[in-house]
Amino acid sequence: MARPTYSFEFFPPKSLEASFRLWDTIHALAPLDPAFVSVTYGAGGTTRELTHEAVTTIGKTTGLRVAAHLTCVNATRDETLAIARGYADAGVTDIVALRGDMPGGAPFEAHPGGFANSVELVEALHATGDFTLHVGAYPDRHPDATTDSSDVEHLKRKVDAGAKTAITQFFFDTETYFRFRDRCVAAGIDAPIIPGILPIENWKGVRKFAASCGTPIPAELDTAFAEAERDSSSDELSKRLATEMCETLIAGGVEHLHFYTLNKPHLTRDVIASLGLAPRSALDHVA
Template sequence: MPAPTVSYEFFPPKDLAGSFRLWDTLNVLAPYAPEFVSVTYGAGGTTRQLTHEAVTTIRKSTGLKVAAHLTCVDATKAETLQIAQRYADAGVTDIVALRGDAPGGGLFQPTKDGFKSSVELISALKNTGNFTLRVGAYPDPHPEAINTAQDIDYLKAKFDAGADAAITQFFFEADTFFRFRDACVKAGIDKPILPGILPIENWAGTRKFAARCGAQIPTWLEEAYAAAIRDGRADLLSTAIATELCTDLMEGGVDHLHFYTLNRPELTRDVCVALGLSPQVELAQVA
């Protein structure tokens, strides 16, 4: 079984210590030749400028293909498209287009004169002709969705609006992804759907994150971490679980894996090595 291609998600640094952590993460993971890396927005668009700085700096300093997250939150249509144009002017060719979360939680409310949905945003970005567009997908139902069928209908609408590929929210069992993938095919979706992998750095934090985004935690995983934490084996368990999940996905025909790194690269690196990836390149520059 050949090694997969990979991509990584980072979040923008908020201070000097965060900048060092991001560049350490890049130095650890860039040698595994990712097809692209992405940089997130904070909740409510709070890191918009930080995201722009991180995206443009990574691209300029490393030569990696960088996908910038862009949302509908807290900006007019004109302001959002101006941000996109700034990316295009900087040579950024990839965007992850998302609706985004409401500032402070609660239900999303469009900004006056802003995009009302990710479908509207995708259509406008597609019309610029400047970007490869990736979007979000939900193997477990989105917290605001009635069921998975509604999520799939909305994903199809995003592809019909011009999206080129989707990246899923993280999940814990390969069958969750396979059921979703099969349902997407049945609905007529034929664009790439990249599984999102979250190596579990901190079980308590992961449980909270899963609750917010609707990812279902199987009972066996709860029990495994309870025992591993008690015995001081949580890191070993995390590596084993992420590697097994990725292997199961690859055996099911997946050839690309997208890792949510949380700017902590060691576990993601260990999983990549376990999957057969070898270092290929080193960063020539860091900022």
């Protein structure tokens, strides 16, 4: 079995301090030789310019393969495709095409003249012939899904429209991922379903985010992190949980892992080291 590959997700900085943190994270993780890195898009397209700047700068200064997030929110079709052309002109070959979220958690509403959903966005981007397209996937039911099968059906439409891989929302139970992958295969989806891994930097923050997006929260994690916080071992617990999750996924045939870094490198770096996936020279460089 080939050694699994991995990728990292960053978000664009909104302040000078955040900019320094992003570049510290990139410099810490770039030596690990990821297959690609991605840069997110704020709710409502609020970081559109910042995302573009981060994507192009990372590509130019590090040589990493960078995937730019692009959404349907708050832009016409022409405006969205103009952004995509700008990426193509800058040498960006990968886009993570998403519906996107409205500001303030409001229900999604298509922009007049814009893309109604991610399937339409994927179709239009695929027609340009400029990009390898990645899309989102939801092992736990998406809050907007109307039935238990909706997430798989929608993913099938995105893959049929031209998506090459799907990156999942984070999850806490590997069986959730495996059941979802089995359902995708049964539905005729042949694109790789890449698990999204979230090393837990802050349990209260992750718990709040999970609740907002409908991800079930195991009660035992509340207990484990409460105990870990009392004896200042939260990082050790997080590292162990993420490493064990990745080991189980790899044993189950997963060939690529996508890490949500939250622009903080140390847990992601430590998990990859624990898995024995990083080049030795890279570990020497970032130690």
